[in-house]
Every structure is written in structure tokens, then in C-alpha cells.
Amino acid sequence: MxxxxxxxxxxxxxxxxxxxxxxMVHESVYKALSVSTLGHLDPYFIQIMDMVKVQLQQVFQTGNRLAIPMSGTGSAGMETSFVNFIEPGDPVLILINGVFGMRQKDVAERLGARVDAMEYEWGTPVLVDEVAEKLQRNNYKIVAMVHAETSTGVANPVEAIGELVKGTDSLFLVDTVTSLGGMEVAVDKWGIDIIYSGTQKCLSCPPGIAPVSVSERAVEILHNRETKVPNWYLDLTMIINYWEGEKRAYHHTAPINMIYALHQSLFNVLDExxxxxxxxxxxxxxxxxxxxxxxxxxxxxxxxxxxxxxxxxxxxxxxxxxxxxxxxxxxxxxxxxxxxxxxxxxxxxxxxxxxxxxxxxxxxxxxxxxxxx
Ligand SMILES: Cc1ncc(COP(=O)(O)O)c(C=O)c1O
CATH class of the missing domain: 3.90.1150.10 (Aspartate Aminotransferase, domain 1)
Known part of the structure; x- marks a missing residue:
């Protein structure tokens, strides 16, 4: 066998x-994958975790405290971004022009959100004026969109939609699985509250990790939920205790070597x-x-x-x-x-x-x- x-x-x-x-994965990243596995609470590994958080703040261009790699592929980042903030009946607006906008809608609906979807022809972008009008007439807990729609090759106007959402109480949620590292992604400047990405695109790391960052405002909303986060594995209220603070608490065994690889690939991007x-x-x-x-x-x-x-x-x-x-x-x-x-x-x-x-x-x-x- x-x-x-x-x-x-x-x-x-x-x-x-x-x-x-x-x-393609750079040699240095393959090398990082083969470094000796440490324990997930080993003090040296915790130093690496702390460095990865700083690197993620840099690539996301954010001062958010919470910038961490979730265990799982880009879709785990998507699930994390919705499951932690939606409670049944919450109104959510999703801007759709491809497969990954459709997937966001599916994820939000499974959580019991009241989803309002604005759909655009595949191959064309989300239209800012129409979204502006929609936001004038409705209130949403979350406005969600995909930056780089991988199914069609369209770049969506995240910065302009961010400007619209800034004037409202909504949280702005953006998928940057394909864009991060290959085109501008500016979390703070664009007013993004919840962002997720993946490792296997412009970060050139193998698939398996989903970088996520959440604004202070969204973290407060998370801590004030009326219901428990309905998914144990992706519950940020618990995962934060592994990634932050003096005393790190075990939640699940982190994919140690993938975090080494992510650390190296973020180093490569920032070094360039x-x-x-x-x-x-x-x-x-x-x-x-x-x-x-x-x-x-x-x-x-x-x-x-x-x-x-x-x-x-x-x-x-x-x-x-x-x-x-x-x-x-x-x-x-x-x-x-x-x-x-x-x-x-x-x-x-x-x-x-x-x-x-x-x-x-x-x-x-x-x-x-x-x-x-
Ligand atoms: C824009 C976008 N979002 C989400 C995903 C899902 O990521 P994964 O396949 O890593 O779970 C992908 C994957 O191609 C994607 O391109």
C-alpha cells in the first residue's frame, strides 16, 4: 500500500x-511547509502567529485588531464572514454578478437571513447608482459583494460601494479571495467591516487557509449577538481567544505548517x-x-x-x-x-x-x- x-x-x-x-507556489513557500511541526500552543509558534497577524494587517491595509487566518479554504472565509454576524431574520443585501455572489446568497439564506439580491448580467459589473438608490430606500444589517468575480473576470467597484455604505448602519462585507495581493485592497480606506480571502490565488500559497479581518464595529456587533453563533468551528468569539491575549486558549488544532507557508507567502508579497x-x-x-x-x-x-x-x-x-x-x-x-x-x-x-x-x-x-x- x-x-x-x-x-x-x-x-x-x-x-x-x-x-x-x-x-504557482514559490520554492520558499514549499520549504516553509516542510519546517518541523510545532505544537499549536508552543511559545515559538505563538510568535509566528503574532507575526502573521501583523502581516495580514499589512496586506489588508487595516488597523483592525482582528486579522487572522481561518482554517479552511476561501469558502470557510465566506462562511465565517456570514455565520458570525447574521441572526435569523436579519436583512442582508447581496450584489451578484457571478458564481461567488450566488454562493454568498446561498450561505446567507442558509443562516435564515432575509436576502435582498441585486443581480447583474455576468461579465458586467455591479452598478453603483442602482445600489445608491437601493440603500436610500432600505436598511440592511450587511451589504455584501465580491471584489474580483473569478467566474467572469469582472472587477467590481468596491471602493465606490464602500462610500455608499459608510453613511449607513450596515456592515460592509467583501470577498477578496481572488483580488488580495494582485490589485489594491484597502480595508480601512474603503470602509470594509468584514473581509475574507484565500491563500491559493495571488498569495501563491497552497489552498487551505482563509485570511479574515473584522472591524472593531463588527466585533462589537458579534459580542452583542442575541443568539449563539450557530457554527462551532468558525465561531470567532471562541477563536479570538486562541489568536489574542496573554493566555492563548486551545480551540482547534491549528494547521501549523500551512500557517508557516502563509507566513512565508505574505513575507514574499510584502517584500516585493x-x-x-x-x-x-x-x-x-x-x-x-x-x-x-x-x-x-x-x-x-x-x-x-x-x-x-x-x-x-x-x-x-x-x-x-x-x-x-x-x-x-x-x-x-x-x-x-x-x-x-x-x-x-x-x-x-x-x-x-x-x-x-x-x-x-x-x-x-x-x-x-x-x-x-
Ligand atoms: C471570488 C471567490 N470567492 C470564493 C471562492 C471559494 O474559495 P475556495 O474554493 O478556496 O473555497 C473562490 C474560489 O475560487 C473565489 O474565486
């Missing part, structure tokens, strides 16, 4: 990950400089788009609200999109993404996230697509 396991892992070849995530990282994503996105256009391909999203790290490309008529992806994987060891939900069969999604976003990778995918098409 063990032998066949070894054989299986020996067969894993390096694939150039140019899909919607996971992205946030603004340099955002500029790099813009630069090679432009190179990719012009190369794709030279091949006669069309982008799905208008340039004004295109994401740099997720490039949705229209599948040309008469082309079998799945066979192109499978040739890329088989003959060129490159993974790109298919369309998700209603976009299935209509687009390819080419990711330029974190470590993937390098000129040699752009050249490699363009060369391969040219040969195949």
Missing part, C-alpha cells in the same frame, strides 16, 4: 497553473511591495491580452472593468474548448480554467495570479495556444 502511495506521488509532474487558482505586485499583475495582463488578440481571440469583459489576474477569453465558434484545455495539459503541461456555471463552454479562464504572473509564463501559454489553435 505504502509503495503504491509513493509511486502515485512520484508521478506528480509540475504543471504550470494558469487557471482560476491554485496558482504591494504596489509593485499590483503593477506586475497589470503589466503582464496587458501583455497577455495583446498576445491573445494577435491570435484573433476576444476578451469576454470590457477593458474598463477587466481583472488583471483572471482573464476570461471567448471560445471561438467551432472550437472544442475542452479539447484545447486537454491538449494544453497533456502536451504543454499548462492548466487553464473552463467556464463556470452559465459560462461553461463559452469562455476559458486564464489566471495570472501571484507567482504565475511572470513574463515567461505568458509567453509559454501564448506559444502553446498558437500551436493548438
Amino acid at each position: 505504502q509503495t503504491s502511495n509513493e509511486q502515485l506521488l512520484n508521478g506528480v509532474e509540475e504543471v504550470l497553473l494558469m487557471g482560476p487558482g491554485p496558482s 511591495g504591494l504596489e509593485n505586485a499590483w503593477a506586475r499583475h497589470q503589466e503582464y495582463h496587458k501583455v497577455l491580452v495583446s498576445g491573445l488578440e494577435e491570435l484573433g481571440l476576444t476578451m469576454f469583459v470590457d477593458p474598463d472593468y477587466r481583472l488583471p489576474m483572471l482573464n476570461a477569453v471567448v471560445v471561438p465558434d467551432g472550437v472544442d474548448e475542452a479539447s484545447v484545455r486537454s491538449r494544453l495539459r497533456k502536451d504543454y503541461r499548462i492548466e487553464i480554467g473552463a467556464g463556470l456555471g452559465p459560462m461553461a463552454g463559452k469562455v476559458w479562464r486564464i489566471g495570472l495570479m501571484g507567482e504565475t504572473c511572470r513574463p515567461e509564463n505568458v509567453d509559454r501559454v501564448l506559444f502553446a495556444l498558437k500551436e493548438i489553435l
